[in-house]
Amino acid sequence: RGGAKAEANRPTARAIPRVLAYFPFSPWVLWMFPACYWTRGSRNRTMSPQGTFPRPGLRRDACDKEREGRVFVITIVQSPNPLLNTVCEPCDLDDKGLKKLARQMAKAMYKNDGCGLAAPQLGVTKRLVVIDCDQDEGEQDPIVLVNPVLVDAQGDPVVEGEGCLSCPGISVPIARPPFARVRYFDLDGEEWEIEGEGLLGRCLQHELDHLDGITMFERCDPIARIQALRDYELARAAGAKPGETSLETRVR
Numbered sequence: 001r002g003g004a005k006a007e008a009n010r011p012t013a014r015a016i017p018r019v020l021a022y023f024p025f026s027p028w029v030l031w032m033f034p035a036c037y038w039t040r041g042s043r044n045r046t047m048s049p050q051g052t053f054p055r056p057g058l059r060r061d062a063c064d065k066e067r068e069g070r071v072f073v074i075t076i077v078q079s080p081n082p083l084l085n086t087v088c089e090p091c092d093l094d095d096k097g098l099k100k101l102a103r104q105m106a107k108a109m110y111k112n113d114g115c116g117l118a119a120p121q122l123g124v125t126k127r128l129v130v131i132d133c134d135q136d137e138g139e140q141d142p143i144v145l146v147n148p149v150l151v152d153a154q155g156d157p158v159v160e161g162e163g164c165l166s167c168p169g170i171s172v173p174i175a176r177p178p179f180a181r182v183r184y185f186d187l188d189g190e191e192w193e194i195e196g197e198g199l200l201g202r203c204l205q206h207e208l209d210h211l212d213g214i215t216m217f218e219r220c221d222p223i224a225r226i227q228a229l230r231d232y233e234l235a236r237a238a239g240a241k242p243g244e245t246s247l248e249t250r251v252r
Helices: 002-008 018-022 027-042 060-073 097-111 199-211 222-237
Strands: 116-118 128-131 143-154 158-162 172-176 179-185 191-197
Touching: 097 116, 097 128, 097 143, 116 199, 128 199, 143 191, 143 199, 158 199, 172 199, 172 222, 179 199, 191 199
Parallel strands: none
Antiparallel strands: 116 128, 128 143, 143 179, 158 172, 179 191
């Protein structure tokens, strides 16, 4: 009983941190305590690979899915941005960032229903192209071309309408040889050649034009260019989005 009574009569200061019991009115203690509390709490937060902290209560897998989805909202550079008229620099084949850039380009291309995309269309002035002209069955198998070079183009020029993710809402008649052969490197540094006609031949020439700062407006003839620029201004005013080649789909 005496022990219980003595326990009850102990000073209440023992129930709080010892350092506060010794220095109850010290400004130094009052400053340190909240600082230590904040530091201890921050250690329990998990840092993401980007070096930022996830929002409280958000699971790691949810953060991963959110980060994966961010590539879909990458803004495609649109004309008349001067980046599209910039001659791109060759890629360093040892650049570890090329694979990540190529993945972003491929996802942006598929998201916007394109069959080709060049690095400057994402704001990167590097000689890198991603194409996939065989999407009829819904399969996605992009071809990545690093430092591509047009080595041959054959046949009488054929005029066909071309669209571009960087010039949404219009289709421009452009004359090109139907056949093209391109030499390039893959992401492992191996040299390859790709050739084709029809859509593939035209797509190869179109994307390589981007690497040299040439858009559809510079490639078409002067009369078609005047009409294309006029149509493009109307398309921009109507809010055309990448992947659209006509304003008719916006008029219901």
